[in-house]
Amino acid sequence: MFGQTQAFSGFSVDDLDEARRFYGETLGLQAEVVGEGDMRMLTLTLGSGARVFVYPKENHTPASFTILNFPVDDIDGAVDELERRGVTLERYSGFDQDAKGVVRGGSGDGPAAIAWFTDPAGNVLAVLQES
Structure with missing residues (x-):
């Protein structure tokens, strides 16, 4: 349909x-x-x-899940540029994040590396490298 x-x-x-x-x-x-x-x-x-x-939305509640994923070829370069632009990477318990805040070594169909950040409204976004 x-x-x-x-x-x-x-x-x-x-x-x-x-x-x-x-x-x-x-x-x-x-x-x-x-x-x-x-x-x-x-x-x-x-x-x-x-x-x-x-x-x-007047009574906005931030999404507690990733609303947008941005695939990149070089996650380290993307993370460095995000930080240069004033974006702070999020750290979540239960994930083995490196010093940059990147989770590396995805398994199966998941990304090879991923890092999360939020927009000013608190919605979760991610930058990820697929291979």
Whole structure:
């Protein structure tokens, strides 16, 4: 039924303008606020052309799971650049993270390396290297 549609994802934040600065300026995504008044939302365009809608929510609760994964060829370079841009990597108990905050040596179908960080609204994001 939906096999030919262009589905998209969305998530909430508590401050749309802060989200636009983070996703647009810090992460370098195409980030455009559209709409007016209570109907404003942020449209993120990812490198693949996929779109993600970010909407303000007065009683926003951060997602406790990873909402966006960013595959990279060089996780160490990506982590260094994120930190240079003021992003702090998250550390979670139960994961063997190195000094940079990267979990390495994924098994099975998982990534070879992954590191997590959050947006200003507290939503969890990840950078990962697949091989």
